[in-house]
Amino acid sequence: MEARIPTRMGDGFMVExxxxxLRADIQVASEEAARRARVPPLTxxxxxxxxxxxxxxxxFTAVDIGxxxxxxxxxxxxKMTGTDIQxxxxxxxxxxxxxxxxxxxxxxxxxxxxxxPFQQQVMQNAQLMLTAPIQYGAQPNLAFYSKPDGPASxxxxxxxxxxxxxxxxxxxxxxxxxxxxxxxxxxxxIEAGADGVDFDTTGGAGDGDxxxxxxxxxxxxxxxxxxxxxxxxxxxxxxxxxxxLEWEGRRLAGLWPREQLEVCQDAGVTLFGPAVxxxxxxxxxxxxxxxxxxxxxxxxxxxxxxxxxxxxxxxxVPVNGYPPEDAASRAAKALVDILRCDGL
Amino acid sequence: MDVTHALAAGMGGMRTAGDLVARMQMSRGMRLKEAKDYxxxxxxxxxxxxxxxxxxxxxRGEKGLGRILDHSNLHPGEPNAMMAKFRIAELLGIRINSxxxxxxxxxx
Numbered sequence: 376m377e378a379r380i381p382t383r384m385g386d387g388f389m390v391e392x393x394x395x396x397l398r399a400d401i402q403v404a405s406e407e408a409a410r411r412a413r414v415p416p417l418t419x420x421x422x423x424x425x426x427x428x429x430x431x432x433x434x435f436t437a438v439d440i441g442x443x444x445x446x447x448x449x450x451x452x453x454k455m456t457g458t459d460i461q462x463x464x465x466x467x468x469x470x471x472x473x474x475x476x477x478x479x480x481x482x483x484x485x486x487x488x489x490x491x492p493f494q495q496q497v498m499q500n501a502q503l504m505l506t507a508p509i510q511y512g513a514q515p516n517l518a519f520y521s522k523p524d525g526p527a528s529x530x531x532x533x534x535x536x537x538x539x540x541x542x543x544x545x546x547x548x549x550x551x552x553x554x555x556x557x558x559x560x561x562x563x564x565i566e567a568g569a570d571g572v573d574f575d576t577t578g579g580a581g582d583g584d585x586x587x588x589x590x591x592x593x594x595x596x597x598x599x600x601x602x603x604x605x606x607x608x609x610x611x612x613x614x615x616x617x618x619x620l621e622w623e624g625r626r627l628a629g630l631w632p633r634e635q636l637e638v639c640q641d642a643g644v645t646l647f648g649p650a651v652x653x654x655x656x657x658x659x660x661x662x663x664x665x666x667x668x669x670x671x672x673x674x675x676x677x678x679x680x681x682x683x684x685x686x687x688x689x690x691x692v693p694v695n696g697y698p699p700e701d702a703a704s705r706a707a708k709a710l711v712d713i714l715r716c717d718g719l
Numbered sequence: 720m721d722v723t724h725a726l727a728a729g730m731g732g733m734r735t736a737g738d739l740v741a742r743m744q745m746s747r748g749m750r751l752k753e754a755k756d757y758x759x760x761x762x763x764x765x766x767x768x769x770x771x772x773x774x775x776x777x778x779r780g781e782k783g784l785g786r787i788l789d790h791s792n793l794h795p796g797e798p799n800a801m802m803a804k805f806r807i808a809e810l811l812g813i814r815i816n817s818x819x820x821x822x823x824x825x826x827x
Contacts, residue, residue, distance in 0.1 A: 435723075435726075435727070436727065437726060437727045437728065438727065438728045440767070440770075440771075441766065441767040441770065442728075443728060443729060443730045443731065443735075443737075443770040444728055444729070444730065444751060445729075445730055445737060445740055445741045445744055445751065445754075446724055446725060446728070446729040446730070446732075446737070447741070448721070451721060452721075466721070467732060467733055468733070468787055468788065468789075470721050470722060470725050470732070471725050471729060471731045471732040471733065471734045471735075471737065471787075472721065472725065472729070472732045472737075473729060473730050473731075473732045473737035473738055473740070473741040474738075474741045474745065499817075499820070502801070502817035502820070502821075503800060503801050503817075503821070504800050504801075505800060506733055506738060506784075506785035506799060506800055506803045506804060506807070507732050507733055507737075507738035507741070508738060508741055508742055508745055510745075565816065567820075568816055568817035568820045568821075569816065569817075570742070570745055570746075570815065570816055570817070571745045601746050601813070601814055601816075602745075602746075602816070603744075603745030603746060645744070645745055645746075645748045646744060646745065646748075677750065678748070678750075679748045679750070680744045680748065680749070680750055680751060680754075685724060686720070687720070692720075697720075698720050698723070700723040703720055703723040703724065703727070704723055704724075704726070704727035704728075707723070707724050707727040707728040708727060708728065710728075711728050715751075716751075717744065717750050717751035717754075718741075718744065718751065719724055719728055719729075
């Protein structure tokens with residue numbers, strides 16, 4: 376009888392699977408990802424290496440010596456150490472983070488706009504005390520610009536009524552506000568000394584969310600040529616909530632990671648973070664094979680560093696408040712070994 | 720989770736040369752290999768040294784690039800934080816935003 380190996384489901388639950396079952400999950404996931412994203416599946420060698428990583432009973436795994444990559448972060452730290460600066464110092468001095476991020480618990484550019492001077496002062500003070508680069512991060516969150524939270528009509532109410540034109544007009548209005556807020560906050564933080572800015576979970580409200588962010592990126596890049604600009608995606612596919620939005624003639628709805636990267640690097644992004652959402656009912660082996668397959672084409676066209684997202688619930692890391700380290704470390708190793716990505 | 724990723728795949732930040740390689744990715748958009756080659760060239764070390772905390776602790780100390788401080792490993796009189804960033808900007812040949820701001824605001 377084939378030995379059963381402890382492994383994880385996408386929600387973090389521990390199960391036991393045989394090597395043959397893991398191999399089958401990897402193969403099926405890669406083929407499904409290839410069919411959906413219209414990209415090649417992982418090669419036989421890549422699938423075999425992935426199987427070796429996931430068929431190990433080790434409690435932890437890691438990349439080979441010398442293969443380490445740059446770690447950026449969205450958020451980061453713990454918010455439990457008293458102040459933002461203490462939190463950043465701990466991340467630098469104790470966790471050994473490569474890129475640090477100052478952030479606020481109201482993690483939206485719309486909300487940060489109202490407390491920008493407070494955040495600027497923290498950034499200025501932090502820059503005096505830290506050596507590692509510090510970026511400022513928040514999310515575009517386009518939906519916050521619709522009623523009742525914002526000024527635009529609520530397109531998620533208009534769409535079910537069949538008012539397509541009204542919904543699109545509302546998204547257009549919201550995008551104007553969102554881009555203005557992102558330009559205002561990121562410019563303010565760079566003026567306060569930030570090494571870069573992070574547009575986190577971009578596209579979470581669909582193609583309008585993505586386009587409003589790309590417009591902000593272009594503005595920041597033109598004004599601050601040497602600033603770091605990280606753009607992390609919300610999911611593997613840009614949802615066409617508007618459906619007709621384009622970036623320089625390219626329709627944004629339906630873009631997969633490779634095409635997302637192409638528009639991002641054209642807009643002026645410095646670090647691109649693809650995200651592939653976890654399927655909780657599938658094994659982590661299935662999820663990482665799916666993620667690798669849809670992200671791999673990025674690496675062939677990338678002119679900028681690619682840092683796949685490995686937070687909770689993306690790219691093979693279980694969706695769990697405390698992602699088990701056996702699963703998170705396997706995802707990190709698989710992404711580095713197979714993609715040869717530039718960071719995480 | 721931050722710790723997991725740092726141990727599984729991270730360069731190590733200030734413990735190594737992770738922050739220096741990161742600065743080349745952020746300011747120049749360099750891919751990882753290019754950024755590592757660039758930093759290793761500036762430091763006069765091998766690429767593998769960049770993520771070796773033993774090697775980099777000594778190199779950072781020699782070049783005044785800032786080191787991790789704790790109660791058994793303190794370096795008073797040695798550059799750290801903003802002072803180290805002045806040296807990092809010069810070594811890597813890049814502009815560091817906070818260094819420029821400090822210089823302007825201090826009237827240097």
